[in-house]
Each structure stands twice: as structure tokens, then as C-alpha cells.
Amino acid sequence: MQFEQKRSHVASAVQCFMKEHGVSEEEATKAMWGRISDAWKDMTEVYCQKPTPLPRALLLPVINFARTISVIYLKADAYTHPQFLRERIADLFVNPVPL
Incomplete structure (x- = not known):
């Protein structure tokens, strides 16, 4: 987050959460990770475990895109620092x- 602010980007999700809920950066980051975890659980449950009217061919690219973004940003900003x-x-x- 500090790296983004040095480059004068718009406010991050963590900053918005901090301002809206009046919490510290650590608490906001923890809350955001909780939301990300919940979103993964929802995607897994709704799109992978239950029958859905959407064809799997439409769902897999969306899920794979989310997986890709997770790999790129999970540990560090690998988009900016490849x-x-x-x-x-x-x-x-x-x-x-x-083997």
C-alpha cells in the first residue's frame, strides 16, 4: 500500500476501509483478507460444488482469471515487480x- 501512495495512485481498498470504519491499517488489512477468503469460499461453493445453469465453459475462464490474479498479488505486487x-x-x- 505504501508503494502505491508514493506513486500518487488513488486510494487503495485498505485506505477506504480505514477511513470508512475508523480502524488501523493492520485491522483494515486483516478485514480485507477476510473478505477475500469469503469470496473464494463463495466462488468455490457456488460455481464448483453446486449445479448451475451456466455452462462450465463460461465459468472456468472467470475462475481461472481469479486464480491468476491471486497468484500475481498474493505475496507481493508481482505485476509491478515481476x-x-x-x-x-x-x-x-x-x-x-x-515423479
Whole structure:
């Protein structure tokens, strides 16, 4: 979050939460991670475990996009700093899987 503020970006979700609820950055971050966790549970339950009128061919790209975003932003901002993804990409495409 501090990195974004140095670049004069708009307010982050954490900052908006802090202002709206009058909490610290730590509490806001914890609350945001809770919301992300709940969203993953909802997606898994609604789209993967229960029958749905939507064809699976429409659902999978949306779920895969969410997975991709999760990989890019889970540990650090790998979009801005792609070196964080180097090891993961190497594991997927270069390093053999031991059998």
C-alpha cells in the first residue's frame, strides 16, 4: 500500500476501509483478507460444488482469471515487480516435476 501512495495512485481498498470504519491499517488489512477468503469460499461453493445453469465453459475462464490474479498479488505486487513471479514461472514451465 505504501508503494502505491508514493506513486500518487488513488486510494487503495485498505485506505477506504480505514477511513470508512475508523480502524488501523493492520485491522483494515486483516478485514480485507477476510473478505477475500469469503469470496473464494463463495466462488468455490457456488460455481464448483453446486449445479448451475451456466455452462462450465463460461465459468472456468472467470475462475481461472481469479486464480491468476491471486497468484500475481498474493505475496507481493508481482505485476509491478515481476521478479517475484520468476521462480513460480520456472517451476511451471522449466523445472521438471519429480515423479
